Every structure is written in C-alpha cells, then in structure tokens.
Amino acid sequence: MELIFSSLYTFLVYYGYILIVRILLSWFQGQEWAFNIISLLSPITDPYLNIFRSIIPPLGGIDFSAILAILALQLLQSFLGNLAVSAMAFGF
Numbered sequence: 001m002e003l004i005f006s007s008l009y010t011f012l013v014y015y016g017y018i019l020i021v022r023i024l025l026s027w028f029q030g031q032e033w034a035f036n037i038i039s040l041l042s043p044i045t046d047p048y049l050n051i052f053r054s055i056i057p058p059l060g061g062i063d064f065s066a067i068l069a070i071l072a073l074q075l076l077q078s079f080l081g082n083l084a085v086s087a088m089a090f091g092f
Contacts, residue, residue: 005084012077019045019073023066048073 022041028034052065052072 002084002087005080005087009077009080009084012073012080015044015048016070016073016077019048019066019070022049023070026063 018041022038022045025034025038025041029038049066049069052069053063056065056068058064
C-alpha cells in the first residue's frame with residue numbers, strides 16, 4: 001500500500017509542476033515557442049482544468065479556475081502523502 005500511495009503522490013507532484021508550467025505559458029500564447037510547448041501540455045492538463053473552468057468561468061479574461069485546480073491538487077497530494085506515511089507506520 002505504501003508503494004501505491006507514494007507513487008500516486010509522486011505522480012501528483014510532477015503533474016502539479018506540469019500544470020504550473022502550462023498556466024505560466026498561457027501568458028505567452030502569442031510566442032511561437034510557447035505555443036509549441038502549450039500544444040504538447042494541453043492534452044495532459046486541459047481535462048483537469050476544464051473541471052474547474054465549469055465551476056468558475058473566466059472573469060474579465062482572467063481564468064481563476066487554475067487557482068482552485070492547484071489548491072485541489074495540493075490537498076490531494078497532502079492526503080496521499082499522509083496515507084503513505086500512515087501505511088508505512090502501520091506496516092500496510
């Protein structure tokens with residue numbers, strides 16, 4: 001169980017980094033180099049971001065749903081990290 005929880009936790013950490021890069025690159029959409037990277041990351045990150053975009057639509061051209069998406073991801077990371085530690089402590 002510890003291996004499963006720690007693997008999921010590690011996956012979510014890397015996914016969080018990818019998500020942050022995707023969000024930061026959205027500020028440079030007009031640049032060709034940024035567009036190329038965004039086109040690679042969009043299929044990975046947009047399904048997750050679209051969940052939160054349906055809850056909070058963009059206000060004034062600013063997408064606040066990304067903040068909620070990152071917070072939810074960090075909560076899940078914290079939960080899985082605690083489960084991994086508990087599994088290790090209790091020998092599951």
